[in-house]
Amino acid sequence: MSAESGRVLRSRRVVTPTGEVPADVVIADGRITRVAPYGHVRAGAPGVGRIDDLGDLALMPGLVDTHVHVNEPGRTAWEGFASATRAAAAGGVTTLIDMPLNCVPPTVTVDALRAKQDAARGRVHVDVGFWGGAVPGNHGDLEPLYRAGVFGFKSFLSPSGVEEFPHLPQDQLDAVLAELARLDAPAVIHAESPEVLDTAPSFDGASYADFLASRPDAAETVAVTGLLAAARRTGARVHVLHVSSADVLPLLAAARADGIRVTAETCPHYLTLAAEDVRPGDTAFKCCPPIRSEANRDLLWKGLADGAFTAVVSDHSPCTADLKCLDDGDFARAWGGIAALQLGLSALWTEARRRGHSLGDVAAWTAAGPARLAGLHRKGAVAAGRDADLVAFDPDAEFVVDPGALHHRNPITPYAGRRLRGVVRTTWLRGEPVDIAGTPRGELLPRETV
Structure with missing residues (x-):
């Protein structure tokens, strides 16, 4: 793995299956390789191409x-x-x-x-x-x-x-x-x-x-x-x-x-x-x-x-x-x-x-x-081995539905004009931000048989 092949998403609020924790989420080849203690992963370490610090934004599956x-x-x-x-x-x-x-x-x-x-x-x-x-x-x-x-x-x-x-x-x-x-x-x-x-x-x-x-x-x-x-x-x-x-x-x-x-x-x-x-x-x-x-x-x-x-x-x-x-x-x-x-x-x-x-x-x-x-065993959680499908979510921000x-x-939509709390800031699909104005990168999924 080259130093440029991986990335880290760091947040004080990573939503894992066992609770909300400060953590570094390490990603390579579209998968989460590990969820490390907050701040433990260093830029330039083997397999780390960049670190994105989300601060207090929640990082969710x-x-x-x-x-x-x-x-x-x-x-x-x-x-x-x-x-x-x-x-x-x-x-x-x-x-x-x-x-x-x-x-x-x-x-x-x-x-x-x-x-x-x-x-x-x-x-x-x-x-x-x-x-x-x-x-x-x-x-x-x-x-x-x-x-x-x-x-x-x-x-x-x-x-x-x-x-x-x-x-x-x-x-x-x-x-x-x-x-x-x-x-x-x-x-x-x-x-x-x-x-x-x-x-x-x-x-x-x-x-x-x-x-x-x-x-x-x-x-x-x-x-x-x-x-x-x-x-x-x-x-x-x-x-x-x-x-x-x-x-x-x-x-x-x-x-x-x-x-x-x-x-x-x-x-x-x-x-x-x-x-x-x-x-x-x-x-x-x-x-x-x-x-x-x-x-x-x-x-x-x-x-x-x-x-x-x-x-x-x-x-x-x-x-x-x-x-x-x-x-x-x-x-x-x-x-x-x-x-x-x-x-x-x-x-x-x-x-x-x-x-x-x-x-x-x-x-x-x-x-x-x-x-x-x-039966999507690679989806649905911030955990090692799962696809790095992630969301940076601001749980305190509010907006009025337009x-x-x-x-x-x-x-x-029945929500027109309603004030809602919580704003999606970034969505990642297999470790890369989704650009909805750009080239689609989604895959067609067959049923998993394992």
Whole structure:
């Protein structure tokens, strides 16, 4: 190793798996080689090309966001790999896993996966992997897709919102989960019950309360109850996506106590926003399942603190402005999805700090946990042997969200005008700063098999 081949990032606040410490993080060939005591590494020492002293900026692991809808190819007007990964890097996300729907074709065959990889190759500013989809009629494609490198399989238990990705009826769920159990592939599930949704009050117009009543807590609890029963019968690994209702938490706890292999995630918008915040017609807040009450939000935070969730991830699901129905504020017609990939770390830290949590907690929820979910053993921690995917984060700085400063393709967000705490100053991918205006250096990640 030449003296110019390595670098050191020095900070008084390095967020490691064992706590926040002053340290020198030594990097060579894109990996962290050691985390040394603060100030112990000297310029000009063997293998040290430069030392960057971050002072009191926190040095954190890059976020691993396992729930991002990039939508390319096919719906690139909604989002694309170049714009999504610029937003990711600006928000401290160094790895994302793309969801298999909202693109055309959806990622339900190996050919569709190859088309998506072709669309992404050479255009990503962070590392990108891919979920496959499990839908009616593609049972025979699951093993080939898994062998081709997808990280697992997404299914909806209720209509997805796009006709190319139909939901999985309950009578087909066991067969899919049995196949995924055979492959030992995780099933990541949008769990809302179509039967509950079909019998909930119908609505139209600008009332958020009416929209919320149309997607009651029972839609989640009934679907999760059925999913857990199927997981018990098949032995599959299941992961419940974007839990918004705290009523789900006792179900998950009981299932884990019974040995069912289940994990779950929630999202920054469920932890930082509340139904009481939503003005009539403000469809930037619409997502499915919905943002619920302040009291429910408090219970989600308690569950997070108690270890109920493996991950906090964005569920970044953007669309064009016309599909958000911003002109008439009709919640019934508006696309259901929150666009906030660039803001997740700051939004989460704003609320976590207020509630007494540490940067170490945030790193565990947004980096270590999602990396573990996806089996990305080289990601998610400031530790020797990991990829040097890192973030310099100023936890005390504040800013007001200006949609015009966001990098995702259609800068619509419920955080517009909000004051958030915590600013990403620099993002490193494998030890080199990410220049979102420069040549993309991200890699397409296959599933790790070790």
